[in-house]
Amino acid sequence: MKKFLSLFLALLMVLSVCSFATAESKEPVHLVWFMYTASETPIDWPEVEALLNEYSAEKIGVTCEYKYMDETQIALATQTGEYFDIAFTCDWWNDYATNVAAGMFLQLDDQLDKVPALKDSVLPLAWEGAKVNGGIYAIPHMKDIGYEVFWILNTDYFLNQKGFEKDQYISFEGIEPYFEAYKKDNPDDYPFKMSWGGITSWQNCLVDWLNMDYLVGLEWEAQGTENEHVVKSALEIDAWKNRLRKIHEWYQKGYINPDAAVTESMPRAQAGVVQSGQGWFGAETVWANVIKQPIYISRYDGAYLSTSSIRGSMTAISSFSKYPEEALKLVELMNTDPWYRETARYGIEGKHYTRNDDGTVTRTELGSSNMGVQAYAQGHYTVGALEASPFPEVPTDIHQWEKTMAGYADATLSAAMGFTPDLAPVETECLAIKSIIEEYRRELYTGTSDPDVVIPEMLARMNEAGLEKVKAEIQAQLDAFLAK
Amino acid sequence: MSQQSDSTLTVSGSGMKRFNSIRQSTNIVYSILFILLAFLCVVPVVFVIIISFSSEASIGKVGYSFIPAEWSTDAYQYVWHLRNTHGIPTVVMAFLTSIGITVVGTLLGLTLISTMGYVLSRPNFKLKKFYTFLIFIPMIFHGGLLSTYVVNTQLLNLKNTYWALILPLCCSSFYVIIMRTFFQTTVPDEIIESGKIDGASQLRIFVQLVLPISLPALATIALFLTFAYWNDWYQASLYIESNQHDLFPLQYVLVNIEKNIQYLANNDMAMSANNNALPSETMRMAIVVISVVPIMFSYPFFQKYFISGLTIGAVKG
Numbered sequence: 103m104k105k106f107l108s109l110f111l112a113l114l115m116v117l118s119v120c121s122f123a124t125a126e127s128k129e130p131v132h133l134v135w136f137m138y139t140a141s142e143t144p145i146d147w148p149e150v151e152a153l154l155n156e157y158s159a160e161k162i163g164v165t166c167e168y169k170y171m172d173e174t175q176i177a178l179a180t181q182t183g184e185y186f187d188i189a190f191t192c193d194w195w196n197d198y199a200t201n202v203a204a205g206m207f208l209q210l211d212d213q214l215d216k217v218p219a220l221k222d223s224v225l226p227l228a229w230e231g232a233k234v235n236g237g238i239y240a241i242p243h244m245k246d247i248g249y250e251v252f253w254i255l256n257t258d259y260f261l262n263q264k265g266f267e268k269d270q271y272i273s274f275e276g277i278e279p280y281f282e283a284y285k286k287d288n289p290d291d292y293p294f295k296m297s298w299g300g301i302t303s304w305q306n307c308l309v310d311w312l313n314m315d316y317l318v319g320l321e322w323e324a325q326g327t328e329n330e331h332v333v334k335s336a337l338e339i340d341a342w343k344n345r346l347r348k349i350h351e352w353y354q355k356g357y358i359n360p361d362a363a364v365t366e367s368m369p370r371a372q373a374g375v376v377q378s379g380q381g382w383f384g385a386e387t388v389w390a391n392v393i394k395q396p397i398y399i400s401r402y403d404g405a406y407l408s409t410s411s412i413r414g415s416m417t418a419i420s421s422f423s424k425y426p427e428e429a430l431k432l433v434e435l436m437n438t439d440p441w442y443r444e445t446a447r448y449g450i451e452g453k454h455y456t457r458n459d460d461g462t463v464t465r466t467e468l469g470s471s472n473m474g475v476q477a478y479a480q481g482h483y484t485v486g487a488l489e490a491s492p493f494p495e496v497p498t499d500i501h502q503w504e505k506t507m508a509g510y511a512d513a514t515l516s517a518a519m520g521f522t523p524d525l526a527p528v529e530t531e532c533l534a535i536k537s538i539i540e541e542y543r544r545e546l547y548t549g550t551s552d553p554d555v556v557i558p559e560m561l562a563r564m565n566e567a568g569l570e571k572v573k574a575e576i577q578a579q580l581d582a583f584l585a586k
Numbered sequence: 587m588s589q590q591s592d593s594t595l596t597v598s599g600s601g602m603k604r605f606n607s608i609r610q611s612t613n614i615v616y617s618i619l620f621i622l623l624a625f626l627c628v629v630p631v632v633f634v635i636i637i638s639f640s641s642e643a644s645i646g647k648v649g650y651s652f653i654p655a656e657w658s659t660d661a662y663q664y665v666w667h668l669r670n671t672h673g674i675p676t677v678v679m680a681f682l683t684s685i686g687i688t689v690v691g692t693l694l695g696l697t698l699i700s701t702m703g704y705v706l707s708r709p710n711f712k713l714k715k716f717y718t719f720l721i722f723i724p725m726i727f728h729g730g731l732l733s734t735y736v737v738n739t740q741l742l743n744l745k746n747t748y749w750a751l752i753l754p755l756c757c758s759s760f761y762v763i764i765m766r767t768f769f770q771t772t773v774p775d776e777i778i779e780s781g782k783i784d785g786a787s788q789l790r791i792f793v794q795l796v797l798p799i800s801l802p803a804l805a806t807i808a809l810f811l812t813f814a815y816w817n818d819w820y821q822a823s824l825y826i827e828s829n830q831h832d833l834f835p836l837q838y839v840l841v842n843i844e845k846n847i848q849y850l851a852n853n854d855m856a857m858s859a860n861n862n863a864l865p866s867e868t869m870r871m872a873i874v875v876i877s878v879v880p881i882m883f884s885y886p887f888f889q890k891y892f893i894s895g896l897t898i899g900a901v902k903g
Binding site: 139140141142143145146147148169170171172174175178181182471474 | 667668669670671731732735736739740823824827828829831834841842843845846848849
C-alpha cells in the first residue's frame with residue numbers, strides 16, 4: 103500500500119512539472135509602433151493590422167499596434183512620455199537628432215548582430231548617416247537616400263518629333279540644344295517654366311548643406327581635396343555661381359517664362375516640355391503619373407550622399423522599451439519579409455490590390471482611398487513588390503532599387519557625415535542672413551536678375567550681418583566633431 | 587407725452603418728431619453707405635459659394651470668377667464619397683458628432699457659467715473674494731499645452747472620449763465675469779427680495795425669477811459657446827487618436843481633407859492613384875461652405891432672444 107502511495111505521489115509530481123512546462127508556451131509580446139500620417143489612420147488599417155499580427159505572432163511571437171500621428175500628436179506623445187517600442191523618425195518629424203540627445207532612442211550598435219538579416223539589408227555607407235556621436239540610434243530606410251537630380255523630358259516632343267537620341271546623362275549645360283529646338287518651333291512659348299522657387303533641387307548637388315535656410319555648407323566639388331571641410335556660404339562657391347549665370351543666360355534667351363519670379367506655383371502638369379526633379383532612376387513612373395504625359399528622365403547631377411539625405415526616413419527603437427529584442431525582430435520582419443512589407447504598404451491582396459504578371463501590383467479603388475499609407479515611413483523600398491505605373495507608356499522598372507543602390511557605390515559621400523550644426527549661438531545673425539536671402543532669391547533663382555550684380559551685393563550685406571561669425575561657429579563645431 | 591410716445595421713425599410729422607428726425611437727403615446718404623457696407627460683407631460669402639460650385643477646369647481657365655466657365659459639384663461629391671468602415675459618409679457622421687458636442691457643450695457651459703456668475707454676483711456670498719480670485723487667475727496665466735495635455739490624458743483619462751472635446755471649452759473665466767457683471771447690473775435686488783419674502787429657495791429664485799430676465803446675456807454666451815464648439819478642431823487633434831474615425835468632429839474631418847490635399851500637392855513622390863484630378867481649389871471653398879452655412883443659419887435663432895430680452899421690463903412702477 104505504502105509503495106503504491108509513494109509511486110502515486112511521485113507520478114503526481116512528475117505530471118505537475120510537465121504541465122508547468124507546457125504552460126510555458128508564450129503569449130505573443132505586444133508592441134507599440136508610432137507611425138507617420140499626414141492626417142489620419144487609413145480607414146481599413148484595423149483589418150490589415152489584424153492580418154499582420156496573425157502573421158507576426160506565428161513567425162516571431164510578436165503583435166504590434168500601429169499608432170498613426172501627425173506632427174503635433176507625436177510631439178505631445180514623446181514629450182509626455184507615452185509608451186512606445188518603435189517609432190518612425192527623420193529630420194522633419196519626431197526629430198532624430200533632438201530625440202537622441204534627449205536619450206529617447208536605444209543605441210543599436212551591439213544589438214544589430216542579433217538581427218543579421220536587417221543589418222545586411224541596409225547599405226553599409228548608410229549607417230554612417232544614421233550615426234550621432236559615433237553611435238547608431240536608428241535604422242535608415244533603403245529608398246532614394248542620395249541626391250540625384252534629373253531632367254524630365256517630354257517623350258513625344260523630343261524623341262518622336264524632333265528625333266533626339268535618348269540620353270541618360272545630359273549635363274546641366276547640355277540641355278540647351280533641347281531648349282533651342284523647342285524655342286524655334288514655339289517662339290512665343292517657353293520650354294522651361296518655373297515658379298519663384300526656381301529649378302527644383304538645382305543646388306543640392308553643388309553644396310553639401312549644413313543649413314539650407316542660411317545657404318551655408320561644404321563644397322561638393324572640394325570632396326577628397328584638403329579643402330573638403332571648409333565651411334562656406336553658397337555665394338562663395340564657384341559651381342553655384344556659374345550655374346546661376348547659366349540660368350540667367352537662359353532667361354535672357356527666352357527659355358524661361360519672364361514672370362517666373364512672381365509666379366506662385368507651377369504644378370508639374372502645366373510646366374512644359376523640360377522640367378527638373380530630384381529622384382532616382384525609376385522615378386519616371388511617379389513623375390509621369392503627375393505630369394500625365396509620357397516622359398523620360400536624364401540625370402545631370404549626382405549621386406551625393408549626406409547626413410540629411412540619409413536621415414530622410416528612419417526607424418528607431420525606444421530606450422524605454424520593455425522588449426527591445428522583440429522590437430528589433432519586428433523591424434527586421436518589416437524590412438526583410440516581402441509578404442509583411444507588401445501587406446503593410448498596399449493592404450489585403452485581392453481587396454486593396456491585385457498582383458500583375460510582371461511582378462508589380464496595382465491598387466484597387468478601395469486600396470487607393472482606404473489604404474493611403476506613407477510607404478517610405480514604414481520601411482525599405484527594396485523589399486516587396488513595386489506599384490505598377492498607372493501610365494502604361496512609362497512602365498515601372500522592377501529592378502530600379504537594385505540599380506539605384508548599386509549606383510550609390512560610386513556616390514560622393516559628405517565630408518560632414520553625421521554632423522548637424524547647432525545654430526543657437528548665432529541665431530540673430532542667421533535670421534538677418536535669411537531675410538537678405540529672402541529679398542533676392544526669387545529673382546536670382548529664376549534668372550531674372552544678373553548674378554554678377556546681385557551676388558556681390560548679397561555677400562557684402564551678409565558679411566555686414568555677421569556671415570563670418572556664423573561660418574566660424576559652424577567650422578569650430580565641425581572641426582570638434584571630426585576630431586572625435 | 588402720450589402723442590409723442592408712438593414711433594419716431596417717420597420723417598414727416600409735427601413738433602418733437604420732426605426735431606428728432608433726420609433730413610431726407612442725409613437719410614439717403616446713410617442708407618447708401620450701409621448698403622455698401624452690407625454688400626462688402628455679403629459678396630465674399632456669395633463668391634465663395636459660387637466658386638465651390640464651379641469645376642476645377644473652370645478655375646484653371648478663368649480663375650476665380652462670379653460666372654464660372656463650367657458649373658459642377660465635384661468638390662461636394664468628393665467629400666460625400668469619403669466613407670468610414672461602416673459605409674456611412676464620413677461627413678455625415680462628423681456632422682452628427684459636431685451637433686451633439688455643440689448642443690451638450692453649450693448647455694453644460696451655460697449651466698456652469700450662469701450658476702457661477704450668479705453666485706459671484708450676490709453681495710452676501712461669504713467666499714466671494716476667494717472664488718473671484720480663483721476664477722481670475724486662469725484668465726491671466728495659462729498652464730501651457732503640455733501640462734493641460736498631461737492633466738487631461740493622464741489624470742482625467744479623457745483621451746479618445748467625447749468629454750475631451752466638450753470639457754476643455756465649456757467654462758471660461760471671461761464668460762463667468764460677464765455673467766456676474768450682468769447679474770449685478772441688470773437684475774434688480776427687488777426681484778430677489780420678493781422671491782425671498784415669498785419663501786422661495788435659492789435655486790428657485792435663480793431658475794424661475796432671475797434666468798427668465800437674463801435671456802440676452804444667456805443668448806450671448808450661448809452664441810459664443812456654439813461658435814467655439816462648432817469651429818473647434820484643435821481639441822480633436824490633440825485628444826482623439828487618428829484611428830478613432832467615429833469621434834471626429836466636422837471641422838477636424840475638413841481640416842484633415844485639407845491637409846491631405848496639401849500633402850499630395852506638395853509631394854510628387856506621394857504617388858497614388860488619388861492624384862488624378864483632385865478638385866483642390868474648389869474643395870477648399872466647399873469645405874468653407876460646409877463649415878459656415880450651418881452656423882449661419884443658427885444665428886437668427888439666437889437673435890430673437892436678444893430682442894425679446896431687451897424689451898421685457900421687470901420692475902413695474
